[in-house]
Amino acid sequence: MAIEIVLPSLAAGMEDGVIAQWLKAEGDDVAAGEPVAEVETDKATMEIEAPGSGKLGRILVPAGKRAGVNQLIAVILAEGEENVEMPASSKPAAQADKLSPVAVNVPARSSGPAVPRHSASPLARRLAAEHGLELSGLSGSGPKGRIVRLDVEHALADRSSTRIPPLEEPGKQSVHATAHVPLGIGDYEVLPLSSMRRTIARRLHEAKTTVPHFYLETECEMAPLIALRAQCNEGREASARISINDFVVKAVALALRAVPDMRCIWNEEALLRPHAVDVSVAVATEGGLITPIVRDADRKSLGSLSDEIKSLSARARDGGLKPEEYQGGCFSISNLGMYGVKAFSAIINPPQSGILAVGAVSRRPVERGDTIAFSEAMTCTLSVDHRAVDGAVGAQWLAAFKSGIENPMSLLV
Template sequence: MAVDILLPSMSAGMEDAVIARWLVTVGERVAKGQPLAEVETDKATMELEAEAEGIVGALSVAEGRRADVGQCIAVLLAEGESAPQAGAPAPVSAPAPVSAPAALAVQDPVVSGASPVAPAAPSDAVGQGRARISPVARRMAAAAGIALDGIAGSGPRGRIVKLDIARRLAGGPARSEPLAAPEPAAPAAPASGRSAVPPGIGPYTAQPVTNLRRVIARRLAEAKQSVPHFYLSADCELDALVALRAQVNEGRDKAQRISVNDFIVKACARALRQVPEANVIWHGDEILHLADVDISVAVATGGGLLTPILRGADRMSLGTLSAEMKALAERARAGKLRPDEYQGGGFSVSNLGMYGVKTFSAIINPPQSCILAVGAAERRPVGRGESIVLAEVMSITLSVDHRSVDGALGARLLAAIREGIEAPMSLLL
């Protein structure tokens, strides 16, 4: 019996993913647990394994194309079995409209009651009185109050995907019949349709938005619109830290040297243990006080910003923290982070000092309450008693969610971070 391989949810909140590369071909025999494909989620590329043995009968989604969670992306066949023909009619006694209670989660009286709707061709698009539809498309239809009858899907085997719902919302032409053969899932499109290119911009090259960039755009837009940010800044003198770092790194291989950023992350972990009231996340009607100090550290990759997590950072020695951070950053740039290595965290650190940025304000990563933006160190004049001397000074800015952390509490946390940076010996204890 043919077995449909459905795209599983491989991380929390995942709705779709890109089939980056198929690791098998049609006609190839596969064993249970054998990798079938490399799947690009919003944060990493992971292998999808076969849950049963069989022969690959079809690959329904082409490499580089997007598929919804729950969508059939491949078919496994038993020995001697032939692949089912996509779009082939299912045996029915007589063509009749689909039963509304069985087929529809939401019924639109205007659409369905205006005139009788001709039933869709009896194919895999409708089976046993229920439309084949992706979870994302079903939610879109329910939110808009769109009836599913009369919509012929453009996905594999006539499956209704979100592009079909977007076409209906935009008033575009609906497909009159399902596809005769399986085609790759169409790329996501906004419900309002693609916006027009601004006039007068001259020649340009269009670059498709990656899965990671799309998620970054959505999350940060939501954060900036919904989270009441406020910002606290301070200058930190680094002479003691720079001197201690030189001593700690003496005799170490270059790959094992402790960075200034390692000291900063450790100072944040220590500060959160000293000011536990700030180690919280906003959760609607509740504020969750976190028992562990888990710090997300921003890592720039070719596809966008990732934030792997140092779990229990306050309990790590500086050397252990540095080694763990290097390993996480390497896996992040290679797209090999596991979900548990980037999901969660209670505080973030973003450092742009290596690019010469003097100061900036970072956007909070919900549901976290704080993120520290770290600028470049530079020689500046500072007052020492009655004298003015030059010292290594670095500006830091704490972005705070005012719903869960008040101004005075945020100021206490920033002061504790600054104290750890300016008295780095305390970080070694």
């Protein structure tokens, strides 16, 4: 009996992934638990292990192609087993592209009772209408076969990709290649959307349109922290030096401990307040932004925080984070100061209720009593979900953070 290899859910909320590469070829022997493929999810690249032993009979989703969670992607044949025709119904209907019949010994999966093809959620109907997509050509992955938003999005993505003809020149594309291309832009490159970029786009759109943001800004005087940092780094190797961002993470964590109402998560039924102070730190990678989490950041020394952030950042850029290293967190930090950005506002990372945007340290006039002096200063902007946190709580938290930054010795205690 053939053993099915399906795309598992490798992380919470995962809907699909791209087969990055197959580690075995058709006809190769495989052992149970042996890695057979690498899958690129929205956050990292992970391995799929063989669910049993045998011979890899047929690869149904080649490298570079997208597959949905629980979609059949390959089969393992037992000793002496031969390929037979596979029913087309073994592929989830949510995937718009159709597989040609292939030869594997897999029984047809029951698709449950027949459901009218036009059964769809209101959001799916609206999205389909906006793009001129006929629902009658889709089958749903929702309850009882209902067509949901994800089904429409998959169909639109596949329809869009089929409209793009082969490139006329390497890296160039005719301006009239697809109806979705704005007129008058000239030649252009076609850059396929990765799983990470698709997820970033979806989550940020949802966050900005469904979460009521408000913003609070403060300016921190940095001279004491810069002096303390210089002392901390005396005698340290360059790779082990404490950064200003390390101080920021520590100050954020201690402020979250001091003002617990800031570390809450919005839920339709209640507010959730995690006991642990787990801080997400935004890291820019080639594929997009990812937020690895520093667990119990308030309880760790500055040196331990620095080492952990360096390790998480390196593995994030290599696509080697485990799901538990980027899932969760009660607050996020986005620091663009190293790019010379003086100030900006960041979009909240749901279901968290706050994110701190950190700007560059620069020399500017600051008020000291009745006089004005020049000093190093840093602008920080707090974005808050007003459903979960009121303005007074956000202001209280920002004051606690500012106090920690301007009195950096308190971060070492």
